[in-house]
Amino acid sequence: MASSRRGGRSRITISLLLISAVLLLTLDGRGSGPIDSVRSGVLTVLSPLGGAASSITSPFRNAWNSAFDQDDLKKENDVLREENDRLKGDITANSIAKEQLQQLLQLVGIPFVGDTPVVHTRVVSGAVGNFGDRIELDKGSSSGIERNMPVVTGEGLIGKVVEVGENRSVVALLSSGTFRVGFSVVGTAAIGIAQGTGSDGSLRGSNIDSRQAVTVGAIAATSGLAGSPFPPNLPIGTITAVRTNEAALESTVDISMFANLNDLVYADVVLWKPAG
Numbered sequence: 686m687a688s689s690r691r692g693g694r695s696r697i698t699i700s701l702l703l704i705s706a707v708l709l710l711t712l713d714g715r716g717s718g719p720i721d722s723v724r725s726g727v728l729t730v731l732s733p734l735g736g737a738a739s740s741i742t743s744p745f746r747n748a749w750n751s752a753f754d755q756d757d758l759k760k761e762n763d764v765l766r767e768e769n770d771r772l773k774g775d776i777t778a779n780s781i782a783k784e785q786l787q788q789l790l791q792l793v794g795i796p797f798v799g800d801t802p803v804v805h806t807r808v809v810s811g812a813v814g815n816f817g818d819r820i821e822l823d824k825g826s827s828s829g830i831e832r833n834m835p836v837v838t839g840e841g842l843i844g845k846v847v848e849v850g851e852n853r854s855v856v857a858l859l860s861s862g863t864f865r866v867g868f869s870v871v872g873t874a875a876i877g878i879a880q881g882t883g884s885d886g887s888l889r890g891s892n893i894d895s896r897q898a899v900t901v902g903a904i905a906a907t908s909g910l911a912g913s914p915f916p917p918n919l920p921i922g923t924i925t926a927v928r929t930n931e932a933a934l935e936s937t938v939d940i941s942m943f944a945n946l947n948d949l950v951y952a953d954v955v956l957w958k959p960a961g
Contacts (some may be wrong), residue, residue, distance in 0.1 A: 798837070798916075798919070798953075798955055801916060801955055801956065801957050802829075802955075802956045803837075803953040803954060803955050803956060804824055804828045804829060804830055804953065804954045804956060805951070805953055806822040806823055806824045806828075806854075806951070806952055806953065806954060807822070807823045807950065807951055808820050808821070808822060808823075808949045808950055808951065808952055809821050809822065809823045809853075818857065818858050818860070818861030818862075818863065818881075818883075819847075819855055819856060819857055819858065819861070820844075820855070820856050820858065820949060820952070821853060821854070821855050821856075822836075822853065822854045822855075822856060822952060822954070823852070823853065824852065824853075824854065824954070825849050825850045825851050825852045825853045825854045826849050826850065826851050826854075827851050827852055828954075829956050830846060830849055830854050830954050830956070831846065831849060831958065832846055832847060832848070832849055833845055833846060833847075833914040833958075834846045834914075834954050834955060834956060834957060834958070835907075835914065835915050835916070835919060835954075835955045835957060836856045836952050836953065836954050836955070837919060837944075837952065837953050837955060838944045838945075838949070838951070838952055838953070840920070840943040840944040840945065841919060841920035841921055841922065841942065841943035841944045842859060842866070842907060842915070842919045842920065842921050842942075842944065843856070843858060843859060843942075843944045843946060843949070843952060844856045844857050844858040844859045844861075845857060845859075845864065845914060845915075846954060854954070856952070858881070858946055859879075859881055859888065859921075859942065860881040860882070860883070860884065860885055860886055860887060860888065860942065860946060861881050861883065862880055862881035862882060862883050863881070864880070865878050865879065865880045866878070866879050866880075866907060866913075866915055866921070867879075867907065867908040867909075867910050867913050867915070868890060868905045868906060868907060868908055868921055868940075869905070869906060869907075869908040869917075870893075870897070870899050870903050870904070870905055870924070871903065871904040871905070871906055872903065872904075873897055873898060873899060873903070874897055875893050875894060875897035875898075875899050875936075876892075876893070876894075876908050876910070877890045877891055877892045877893040877936075877938070878890065878891055878892050879905065879921060879940055885946055885947065886922075886941060886942040886944075886945070886946055887939065887940070887941065887942070888921070888922065888939070888940040888941075888942060889937065889938075889939060889940070890905065890924070890937060890938040890939070890940050891935070891937045891938075892935065893935060893936040893937065893938065894934065894935070894936070895929045895930065895931065895933075895934045895935055895936045896934065897936075899924065899927050899936055899938060900924070900927065901924055901925060901926065901927060902923060902924065903923070903924045904920065904921075904922075904923060904924075905921040905922055905923070905924060905938075905940050906918050906919060906920050906921055907919040907921065911959075911960075912959060913959060914959060915957075916955065916957045919955075920943050921940060921942060921943065922940040922941050922942040922943050922944075923940065923941050923943070924938045924939070924940055925938075925939045925940065925941050926938060926939040
């Protein structure tokens with residue numbers, strides 16, 4: 686009977702020690718200092734059962750470590766993703782700054798306006814991407830701007846002023862088709878009338894005397910004829926197609942504008958008014 690009770694107590698003792706070993710080995714995955722010394726004592730007592738305890742606790746410890754490893758990996762991925770987004774933002778910001786600087790430099794000392802004074806302006810709204818046929822500038826009548834004055838970038842003519850406030854002005858873009866401009870073909874006596882087609886950067890030129898030799902690749906510039914709201918020799922674009930109607934003695938042309946109308950940032954208003 687006594688032997689039976691001793692055997693029962695031994696089994697209970699071993700069971701408690703095994704449970705303690707499981708808990709201590711599990712906590713070992715987190716490396717707790719005070720627990721380490723207690724764990725060492727328990728494992729010394731259980732050394733004959735070390736192999737069995739290890740096989741029992743191994744799945745628990747592996748699961749514990751895996752959970753913490755996955756959490757650390759997620760945190761690292763989040764940090765890397767945030768850094769990647771920041772770098773993309775830096776690249777975009779640098780690209781925008783470079784584009785704005787290029788536009789600003791093009792406006793410094795524009796040769797084709799000659800001695801005609803200009804007002805440097807910033808585009809504050811309109812014509813984002815490929816949309817819009819008007820833009821708004823941050824200067825107006827207080828800077829000497831008036832209706833019908835031509836507006837240019839460093840590449841050439843982009844439109845004319847159609848509305849003026851004290852500190853704001855609205856520009857109709859040449860490509861919109863809402864007005865026409867007289868042009869001449871550089872190097873020839875050919876003249877005509879150009880109007881936007883509604884497509885970004887595309888114009889249609891008409892009323893050209895078919896007896897004048899006009900070729901693809903020729904340059905179109907404002908003619909500046911009497912009564913025109915535009916001075917002569919403002920670059921417009923390159924002729925990309927020529928069609929001739931021999932019966933009518935008239936040619937029509939397609940013109941691709943020099944100026945890029947997408948996402949304009951800066952523009953100059955030419956303070957020019959036709960004589961009389």
